[in-house]
Amino acid sequence: MKRHYYAGLFLLSVLGITSCNRHIYAPNAANVPLLKEKNEFKASISPNNLHTAFAITDNIAIMANGQYVYRLLPRDNDQNTNDLFLDQDLRGGVVEGAVGFFKPLDKKKRMVFDVYAGGGAGSFKTLAAHNTEASANPSDYLLKNRFSKVFIQPSIGFVHPVIEAAFSSRFSMLNFYNSQIGPRAFENNTTAKDDFLRVADKPIVFYEPAFTFRVGYKYVKFQTQLLFSVPLNDENFSQYQTNQYFQQVGFMMGASVDIAHWYDNFRKKR
Template sequence: MKNIPFISALFTPALIIIILSGCSRIYYAPTTQNVPLLTEQNELRIAAGISGGEEYEAVNIEVAYSPVKYVGIMLNSFHAAENSDSLFTNPVRYKGNLTEAGIGFYYPLATYYTAEVYAGYGKGTAQYPWSFDTIAPLKFDRFFVQFSAGMKRKYFEIALSDRFSYVHYTNIEEMYKIEAFSNYKYVPKNNQLYIFQEPALTMRAGLEAIKFQMQYQICIPFSGPTLGYSSYNFNLGIMLTPSVFFK
């Protein structure tokens, strides 16, 4: 019985290391897509909502505007944090941010139908705490190309979209200092381009000026080595069209 404190002191740290080593980390999450379905000059659309995927929860804001006919510009913001209920990860949740801008074209295909294509670029940061006083910062750049087509009625909208995201990570060295050796294969690599294909379904219903929005998106690694990522993103929010009041 006298050996129990010694055995406990010996194995408890090892147990904690094993548990923490088994915790997977998300290094890429498919952000909510901005699918405005613009149809006319001076149209302004603003979306805001909450999102979630594997091991993370997020808030998002998307803005789209048509300064001239057939041309659209957009600005997107996404903030995510770990949603694990684990005793070990809750106090030191990882979190990340991404802000990006894009420009593209839209074209009405027929009455109530429109198609869009956008390209854009953004910069993001992430923090991966290992303990209360040890944080590994991570930076990344993302270039995207997004195609969409949908139906836009006064009280209902539905769209299919497909986005290709090209992601490049920097400041990676600190990650290898805190990650368990068994997790190295999931950590982003230096000077490596990661490509993801992200098809999505977006539906909206409500009034002309404000609609509830739901979007489901999946994430498919298109190329690059193994990386810890979320395979989906589910979004609930609202879509505002304030420009309808100025017609």
């Protein structure tokens, strides 16, 4: 009997995550370059993210990141298309830059540690509810906000001409502002409206660990990343959980390009 009870609770929690999301923040993929030497350049691209990084010395690097979230397919008004990974009504993104320190940890330079600190700005918009009325104006249900962010991201990883694997721990602090609510977004529900506005009361800190994996040969690799985003602030909303405002899981697939001299000398040093 207890098994059925806990199974029911689990199912309800999953449905809660997937059925009522009104995301106003989706974390961008972590840029994990794992550079090894001066003048090394690495870039990666996926459907929603563009990353670049360049080593200006043997230990100092800069990075620039961009994100744009959009809906690939039209939303079916008769079906809830929200899922664990993305609110299908969400649009927007962020632009950010950072400066970092990197250092190989062994003589063969196969293990690399790096840490980047930076900031950026962005905005997102979504709809407060799925509306099935053909005559409805989507702007009546609009939720929109802007935000600034600062972050620090330490990473450690294994780097090889064929395979790269890394773990990152990114801490991001976001300050939401300029919140906008459509006239029918929280119609007859002042509690939900107050909850949404409370998001901008103070900065929110997110812990965003990421697992990055690349496979290919030398300069071009297939890249995939699984990222989690956990708000650390202890907010007690009256009616909604924080996962209905903040996307908590991100999965990215794309390609990585690395221009470096160490590939040419790899076999010589073996």
